[in-house]
Amino acid sequence: MSDTRTAAPDAASVLEAARLVLERDLTLALRRRGQLVQPLAFFVIVTTLFPLAISPELARLREVAAGVLWVAALLASLLALEFLFRDDAYDGTLEQYALSGQPLTGLMFAKTAAHWLLTGLPLALMAPLAALSLGAPPDAVPGIVASVAVGTIALSLIGSIGAALTLGLRRSGVLLALLTLPLSLPVLIFGARASELAIHGEPYVAPLELLAALAVLGITLAPLASAAAVRISLE
Amino acid sequence: MSWTWFHRLASPPHIYRLAQRLTPWFAWPAGALILAALYGGLVLAPPDYQQGDGFRIIYMHAPSAWMSLMVYTTMAVAAAVALIWRMKVAHAVAASCAPIGASFTIAALVTGSLWGEPMWGTWWEWDPRLTSELILLFLYLGYMGLRGAIEDPQRADRTSAVLAVVGIVNVPIIHYSVTWWNSLHQAPSVMRLGKPTLSTPMLVPLLMMMLGFTLFFVAVLLVRLRGEILVRERSASWIREVLST
Numbered sequence: 001m002s003d004t005r006t007a008a009p010d011a012a013s014v015l016e017a018a019r020l021v022l023e024r025d026l027t028l029a030l031r032r033r034g035q036l037v038q039p040l041a042f043f044v045i046v047t048t049l050f051p052l053a054i055s056p057e058l059a060r061l062r063e064v065a066a067g068v069l070w071v072a073a074l075l076a077s078l079l080a081l082e083f084l085f086r087d088d089a090y091d092g093t094l095e096q097y098a099l100s101g102q103p104l105t106g107l108m109f110a111k112t113a114a115h116w117l118l119t120g121l122p123l124a125l126m127a128p129l130a131a132l133s134l135g136a137p138p139d140a141v142p143g144i145v146a147s148v149a150v151g152t153i154a155l156s157l158i159g160s161i162g163a164a165l166t167l168g169l170r171r172s173g174v175l176l177a178l179l180t181l182p183l184s185l186p187v188l189i190f191g192a193r194a195s196e197l198a199i200h201g202e203p204y205v206a207p208l209e210l211l212a213a214l215a216v217l218g219i220t221l222a223p224l225a226s227a228a229a230v231r232i233s234l235e
Numbered sequence: 236m237s238w239t240w241f242h243r244l245a246s247p248p249h250i251y252r253l254a255q256r257l258t259p260w261f262a263w264p265a266g267a268l269i270l271a272a273l274y275g276g277l278v279l280a281p282p283d284y285q286q287g288d289g290f291r292i293i294y295m296h297a298p299s300a301w302m303s304l305m306v307y308t309t310m311a312v313a314a315a316v317a318l319i320w321r322m323k324v325a326h327a328v329a330a331s332c333a334p335i336g337a338s339f340t341i342a343a344l345v346t347g348s349l350w351g352e353p354m355w356g357t358w359w360e361w362d363p364r365l366t367s368e369l370i371l372l373f374l375y376l377g378y379m380g381l382r383g384a385i386e387d388p389q390r391a392d393r394t395s396a397v398l399a400v401v402g403i404v405n406v407p408i409i410h411y412s413v414t415w416w417n418s419l420h421q422a423p424s425v426m427r428l429g430k431p432t433l434s435t436p437m438l439v440p441l442l443m444m445m446l447g448f449t450l451f452f453v454a455v456l457l458v459r460l461r462g463e464i465l466v467r468e469r470s471a472s473w474i475r476e477v478l479s480t
Contacts, residue, residue: 165394169384182373183405186412225401232393
């Protein structure tokens with residue numbers, strides 16, 4: 001947009017800037033642990049609701065475990081999206097990023113990476129616990145961890161676009177869900193399929209690879225879109 | 236080659252007058268084609284050997300489904316043009332597309348449901364095509380919701396344009412992921428490689444209907460575009476000249 005300033009920053013300084021943003025976001029988040037725990041607690045509560053609503057029989061729960069797990073993970077990561085840009089938009093940090101002369105795309109990627117480390121990764125580590133309590137066999141743990149870990153990368157990236165588009169809007173919560181959930185549908189389909197195959201002890205590599213393809217596609221395109229959306233919101 | 240025609244596309248008064256002049260050229264052929272296709276489809280075409288007369292709802296269902304995707308594509312292309320060349324009129328085009336596209340999507344869902352009841356014995360089936368059509372409706376609703384939630388009109392334009400462009404990247408992905416997920420819907424009978432499976436007396440009215448729906452969409456788009464331009468340019472002086480004549 002208005003990037004006709006001095007010489008373009010070289011690759012090394014872009015990486016350095018991205019690393020600094022990542023470090024800053026991680027430090028800030030670790031000082032506000034309450035916010036970090038919220039999505040995880042939400043995930044555990046949602047998975048607890050299903051045995052109460054359906055039936056405590058493990059055989060029946062095992063049938064729906066993969067779906068329950070993924071819907072809960074999707075909702076939990078949606079809940080965490082609100083924190084992604086909100087504070088930085090309020091205190092002007094995003095404006096400084098946009099003016100810093102560094103490509104905003106790279107900084108957005110760093111912010112999304114920090115977001116995944118703080119929500120996606122803990123969800124992936126928590127998921128087997130929920131799955132085991134829903135009757136999944138212990139052998140399924142690697143498949144479930146892998147599918148949730150890879151899938152939440154794609155979810156964080158898609159979510160970063162939605163969060164950037166709804167920046168500064170009042171009552172943005174429902175709108176964020178309306179924008180993000182339809183776009184996250186493929187992740188839900190392949191993620192739930194991979195987890196389900198893992199629970200049934202079958203090879204789950206094919207859907208996992210599709211999930212990884214979605215994540216790679218998201219890495220290449222989503223930061224561009226969210227940087228464009230952030231710039232529009234700053235105008 | 237002169238680029239003036241391209242630059243004139245960015246001028247709201249020019250587009251307003253152009254839309255006014257072009258509307259009847261699309262509206263009348265659309266009406267004629269739709270009426271002719273209705274006669275051809277409901278009277279002339281023979282009943283289907285399996286579905287009897289029930290298949291005739293295809294003349295509303297398939298063109299609506301086709302339009303729901305075409306309108307989304309139009310909207311996304313207009314949004315991309317608006318973002319790249321900063322063309323205000325293109326934002327107005329994208330904004331006018333969304334409600335039309337959402338209506339076609341609802342029409343496709345409702346006719347599909349009416350068709351499903353006698354043929355599959357159910358009003359709603361979690362079939363890939365139905366599901367991805369429903370998701371398309373959510374995308375339209377999200378676009379309109381985002382546009383409505385932002386007060387500053389220019390920001391609303393550009394933010395929703397980014398969403399439309401992101402959506403067009405994702406629509407094929409959603410479509411194929413849903414297709415691989417589960418399938419019951421019959422295989423495509425018209426839009427496929429090789430010879431269509433429908434017989435000619437059934438196919439001709441369908442193609443006429445699709446063309447008629449497309450022309451209808453353009454006519455409605457032109458009318459909506461004029462309204463959209465009037466609202467956006469309400470403080471401009473050319474509006475008074477246009478409306479006084």
